[in-house]
Amino acid sequence: MAAFRLFSFLCVMLCTATGMALLRQATAAEPPPASAPHISEAPDLSGEWEIQEEDKSYKATLDKKGNGPYTWQGGHITTLEISDRKWHGTWQQSDNDREGGFELLLAEDGMEAKGVWWYTRVAERKNIPARQWGGSYLWRRLSAGSSPSSPNP
Numbered sequence: 001m002a003a004f005r006l007f008s009f010l011c012v013m014l015c016t017a018t019g020m021a022l023l024r025q026a027t028a029a030e031p032p033p034a035s036a037p038h039i040s041e042a043p044d045l046s047g048e049w050e051i052q053e054e055d056k057s058y059k060a061t062l063d064k065k066g067n068g069p070y071t072w073q074g075g076h077i078t079t080l081e082i083s084d085r086k087w088h089g090t091w092q093q094s095d096n097d098r099e100g101g102f103e104l105l106l107a108e109d110g111m112e113a114k115g116v117w118w119y120t121r122v123a124e125r126k127n128i129p130a131r132q133w134g135g136s137y138l139w140r141r142l143s144a145g146s147s148p149s150s151p152n153p
Helices: 002-029
Strands: 047-052 057-062 068-070 075-083 086-093 098-106 112-122 134-144
Touching: 057 075, 086 112, 098 134
Parallel strands: none
Antiparallel strands: 047 057, 047 134, 057 068, 068 075, 075 086, 086 098, 098 112, 112 134
8 A cells, every 4th residue: 555655645746746847848848928919199299389371370279189279360279090100180260150170190209290281171271172172281399298288187
């Protein structure tokens, strides 16, 4: 009986040692787990921006998502999407009854954006083809995070 116990003990030890060695080999041979995909968050666009066109400049005060008023013709910016620094949205001007769209490329540091704007409606004239009439402009961030519509922590 003692021999059987000794044999059983040795089998358990051998199996355990072999199992542990096999487990170590298997885990060592596995490639490291893939890193989680990088999900880029939309940048915080809040603050005051100076917008320069060819013949004028004005200021916009935006919230974190890039929405807010600007000082030319009772204007308002609405951001529709920002992805890979490409910023796309619409604008409306109540004082001269016009609206349109824009597309900007945001600088890596988030302090400047360059792009184009266009009309989609001028008063009663609607369905103006996008990008047919408009211009280019440069946005420069004057301050970050100072938008009154941004929540305070």
